[in-house]
Amino acid sequence: MFVRREPVAASPAEGGGNLPEQGGDASDGVPIAVHPLPSRANAHLDLDSKQHDGLSDSEIQALVEVGEVGFLHSFDAGSGIDGPGLRAVLWTAGCHFRCVYCHNPDTWKVRNGRLATVDDTMGEIVKYRRFWRNAAGGVTVSGGEPLVQTPFVRRIFRACKRLGIHTALDTNGALGAQLSDADLLDIDLVLLDLKAYTPQAHLRVTGQAIDRTLAFAARLAALGRPTWVRYVLVPGFTDDPAEIDGVAALAATWPNVARVEVLPFHQLGKFKWERMGIAYSLSDTESPSRDALAAARARFRAAGLRVVV
Numbered sequence: 001m002f003v004r005r006e007p008v009a010a011s012p013a014e015g016g017g018n019l020p021e022q023g024g025d026a027s028d029g030v031p032i033a034v035h036p037l038p039s040r041a042n043a044h045l046d047l048d049s050k051q052h053d054g055l056s057d058s059e060i061q062a063l064v065e066v067g068e069v070g071f072l073h074s075f076d077a078g079s080g081i082d083g084p085g086l087r088a089v090l091w092t093a094g095c096h097f098r099c100v101y102c103h104n105p106d107t108w109k110v111r112n113g114r115l116a117t118v119d120d121t122m123g124e125i126v127k128y129r130r131f132w133r134n135a136a137g138g139v140t141v142s143g144g145e146p147l148v149q150t151p152f153v154r155r156i157f158r159a160c161k162r163l164g165i166h167t168a169l170d171t172n173g174a175l176g177a178q179l180s181d182a183d184l185l186d187i188d189l190v191l192l193d194l195k196a197y198t199p200q201a202h203l204r205v206t207g208q209a210i211d212r213t214l215a216f217a218a219r220l221a222a223l224g225r226p227t228w229v230r231y232v233l234v235p236g237f238t239d240d241p242a243e244i245d246g247v248a249a250l251a252a253t254w255p256n257v258a259r260v261e262v263l264p265f266h267q268l269g270k271f272k273w274e275r276m277g278i279a280y281s282l283s284d285t286e287s288p289s290r291d292a293l294a295a296a297r298a299r300f301r302a303a304g305l306r307v308v309v
C-alpha cells in the first residue's frame with residue numbers, strides 16, 4: 001500500500017515476485033531469505049526473532065494455505081494515519097501489483113517476509129492494545145497486499161473481532177472475491193486504494209487490470225460495508241482531470257464511501273528501488289504542488305464526496 005510514512009522493516013531481505021514461492025529465487029539478483037517459523041510452544045512472538053522449529057518448506061506451505069501462519073513485513077504498534085484513531089498496523093508481505101510509485105517494493109515478495117503464527121501475531125497485537133484502545137483505534141492490516149494471504153488475514157480479523165477490536169483492511173481490492181460476505185462482517189472498515197479510472201491508466205500505473213478492483217468496490221457498496229477511498233496523485237500518471245473525475249464520479253455512486261483521501265506522491269521509497277536494482281520510472285517526478293493537490297481534492301468534493309486531508 002501507499003502510505004505517508006515508512007513502515008519499519010522487519011526483514012532485511014528484498015526482492016520482486018508474486019505468490020508464496022518454495023525456497024529462494026535469485027531472478028532479481030537479490031538473495032532471498034526464507035525466514036523461520038517461530039516455535040508454537042513459545043507464547044510470545046518477538047518480531048525480530050529468528051526462531052526455528054525445523055518445519056520443511058512444504059509443511060510451511062500447508063500452514064500458509066490454511067492461514068495458520070503468514071508472512072509479515074513489519075508491525076507498527078501505534079499509527080495515526082491508517083484508519084480511525086490510533087491503530088496497530090500489521091504489514092503483510094506479498095503484492096501482485098507493481099505500482100510505478102510503490103514506496104515499499106520490499107513488500108512485493110511473500111517469502112521476503114517473516115513467518116508468524118496467528119496466535120503469536122495476536123499476542124503482539126494485544127500486548128500493545130493499551131496504547132490505542134482508549135483512542136477509538138484498532139488494528140489495520142496493510143501490506144503489500146494483505147489478500148495475497150487471505151487465509152491468514154481472515155483469521156487475524158476473526159480473532160480481533162472476538163476480542164472486540166475494530167478492524168480495517170487496506171487493500172487494492174483485486175483479490176476481494178476471496179473474502180466471503182461473512183469475512184467482510186469481520187472487517188469494520190475497508191481502505192480501498194483506487195489507482196486510476198480507465199483500464200488503460202490502471203494498467204499503466206499498476207501493471208494489472210482494473211476489473212476485479214471495481215467488482216470488489218461494487219460488492220462493498222451493495223453490502224453496505226464502510227469504506228474509505230484512497231487515491232494517490234502522481235504527476236504524469238494520475239493527475240489527468242478526466243481520470244480524477246472518473247474515479248470521483250464512480251466513488252460517488254457508492255453510498256458506503258464515508259470519505260476520500262487524496263495522497264500526494266513522494267519519493268520516500270526511491271532508495272528501495274535503487275537498492276533492489278529495479279528500474280524506477282519516477283526518479284525525476286516531483287511531488288504534486290499544493291495547488292494541484294487542492295485542485296484534485298476539489299474535484300472529489302465537487303462529486304459530492306467527503307474529502308479528508
Ligand code: SF4
Pocket residue numbers: 001002095096097098099101102103104105107143144145172
Ligand atoms: S498495491 Fe502493491 S505495488 Fe501498489 S503501492 Fe500497494 S504494495 Fe505497492
